[in-house]
Amino acid sequence: MKSAYEDLLKAHSLSLTSVRLAVLEALGRQPHADAATIFESVQSRITTASKQAIYNNLNTLVEHGLIREIKPKGQPSLYETRIGDNHHHIVCRSCSHIVDANCHGDMPCLSPVDAHGFSIDEAEVIFWGLCPSCRKNQK
Ligand SMILES: [Zn+2]
Numbered sequence: 001m002k003s004a005y006e007d008l009l010k011a012h013s014l015s016l017t018s019v020r021l022a023v024l025e026a027l028g029r030q031p032h033a034d035a036a037t038i039f040e041s042v043q044s045r046i047t048t049a050s051k052q053a054i055y056n057n058l059n060t061l062v063e064h065g066l067i068r069e070i071k072p073k074g075q076p077s078l079y080e081t082r083i084g085d086n087h088h089h090i091v092c093r094s095c096s097h098i099v100d101a102n103c104h105g106d107m108p109c110l111s112p113v114d115a116h117g118f119s120i121d122e123a124e125v126i127f128w129g130l131c132p133s134c135r136k137n138q139k
C-alpha cells in the first residue's frame with residue numbers, strides 16, 4: 001500500500017526505507033512524541049530498528065523540513081508532522097502535556113518592536129501554564 005508519506009519522501013529526494021516510513025507513520029499517529037516514544041512505536045513493528053537509526057532518521061526528516069522539532073525547556077525534543085503553519089504550543093509545567101495553539105494567521109504572528117533590518121518569517125513561541133487536569137488536582 002502506498003502512503004502519502006512515500007510521495008513526501010520522494011518529493012524531497014529522500015530514499016524510502018521501512019524505518020523512515022515507520023517513523024513518519026508513528027509521528028502521524030502520535031503528534032508531539034519524543035524520540036524514545038517513536039523508537040518504541042517503530043520497534044513494535046520493525047523489531048530490528050535500532051535507537052540510532054531512529055535518531056538519524058528524525059534528524060534527517062527535520063533537516064529536510066518534513067517534520068518539525070519542538071524543544072520545550074528541560075524536556076527532550078518533541079517531533080510532529082504538522083509543519084509549515086508556524087503554529088505554537090502550550091505546555092503544562094506540571095505534567096508536560098502539550099497541545100497545538102494556532103497562530104493568528106499572518107506569518108509570523110508576532111513581530112518585534114525593532115526587526116533590526118531582518119526579514120522575519122517565523123516566531124517560535126511556547127506558552128507555559130497548567131493544563132485543565134493539573135488545575136483540577138491543585139484545588
Ligand atoms: Zn498538566
Ligand SMILES: [Zn+2]
Binds near residue numbers: 032082
Ligand atoms: Zn504541534
